[in-house]
Amino acid sequence: MKNRTFFWFILPSLITMLLFIALPIVSVVVQSLHIEHEAILNEVENCGPFGCKKELVIDVKETAKLKDERPLGRFNGLGTYTNRNHLAFTEIRHAWKLSNGVADFVSKSLNLPFYRALAFTLTYTFIVTPLVLMFGFLIALGVNSLPKYIKGPTIFVSLLPMIVTPLIGSLILFWMIDAQGIVGSILQKIFDDPNLSLKASPLLTWIMLMVYGVWHSSPFAFIVFYAGLQTVPSDTIEAAMIDGASRWERTKYVVLPHLMPLTMFILLIQLMDNFRVFEPIVGFSAQANATSLSWIIYNDISNNEDQFFGSAGATSVLTIIGVSILLIPVLIRTWHDFNRKVI
Template identity: 30%
Template structure:
């Protein structure tokens, strides 16, 4: 028999190293280290300082968190963010479900226009948030140039202060965000509908269940995993909404539409308070991490089934 070849320990270690996934993961690991982990570390570190954009000197302190939590505007901003997120998510999922059902049924029945409808809905998702904010600002304009108010005036309805009234401004921002985010929910739910077993739905139809009963008692339970994934993803996205609100209202009038991401921008770049802005960022990071953990745990349970 041929004797088994022996290699030096260094050669065997090199072979094991290059046969593993580590060399291939190192480049992306370095990118994540410098592009993501280091900035996150710096934000957390600065949140425990009194750093500003005006002075390079700072000391480590908890004053940023103390001032933030003792500021009544902070809790008002959190309330505004929660209202914005809750109603945005609620109607994005509801309208996304309805549109997905309509398109799916239209395709099954061979109706014309389903592709155009799907494309029109997807257009809102493809447009950048800043552009959406500018578009809706034009639509909400309270002068004669405002398209919505112009149409309302033609039927005898007085001009509505969409962007100058605090309560109306928050409603206007929520409505624009619903218009923007419905497309994403529609995509996920439509994809989920395509995976449903048709025999179960047909059996419910034969048993006498009408369209509403089939949607509530048959389709929704089977779509529950996809709906939960959709819920987590759009929750994270909505909590981080910045560009559209910035372009539409800038957080005004007053602070009536200032969501948490916009508050971070205002604190750092308008008030030059880097420490408190970093503390607010850490709170937003904690919210995102919590929702991401829920998402990962759900995927883990789904993968074990």
């Protein structure tokens, strides 16, 4: 295709992406270097029956005017990045000096909002992703061996958890595990503990969110693996059988290598999607026990009166850096695969 024609075909798509994906990233970086204006204070002398007092009063009008003139706020350099709500260098150094032992240091760091969110996001990503791959593969093996007439309905049912809106899916589960919901009250009976609540303990909340994550994403892995299983070369399987390979060996040496590219694909998509975990925290109202990077950004900007663009920007930049680090190995691999295919 000629360069000119290519350019005109791709132009509309490229413009929207540059305007609404690339520029916002720039805007986030700029925002993160600024911080809200300080309120302008006026000294006012207040005289009453007991003498005069000097007081500092916020000049609402001037503050609003300043905010209007320079909505971005004042320049703050990297100050937002290093403050207590983000990388918190001072606090970390302090904790390092004062803590006795690594465990104490870790628990102190996890009290800082950014590290708390980072810890949950990483744990969620690295626990849910392998579990999704495993469950997806097992379900695919299972469904593949079902008689034909029940395959269709099984796939239909399996698609539900994936296709439902994440916020709605988590709400549905949240109501069931409520202390007065079906799963919650049955668990109370099983453990004979009328005060058992999955929402109260941080550990149970984390587990609950991850169970939701696996429930929500397994169908995706299942469908992809299932499609892959349809294309396993039967000649190779037969040859392996003739050579005396057991069922396990056939799965290990023929089926799994055949599914390897699919696994990479699911891994890539799952890493991207799990790292941005956000809706379940809103749905499960879990913010007291678990926050994610996306959630703290949302928390900074969703408040209607006070929006902290600087803070949200800094967290966003750190999140983008996190995503990049996470994806570099997978991207390099995709790059090589693609290069081999194209050239």
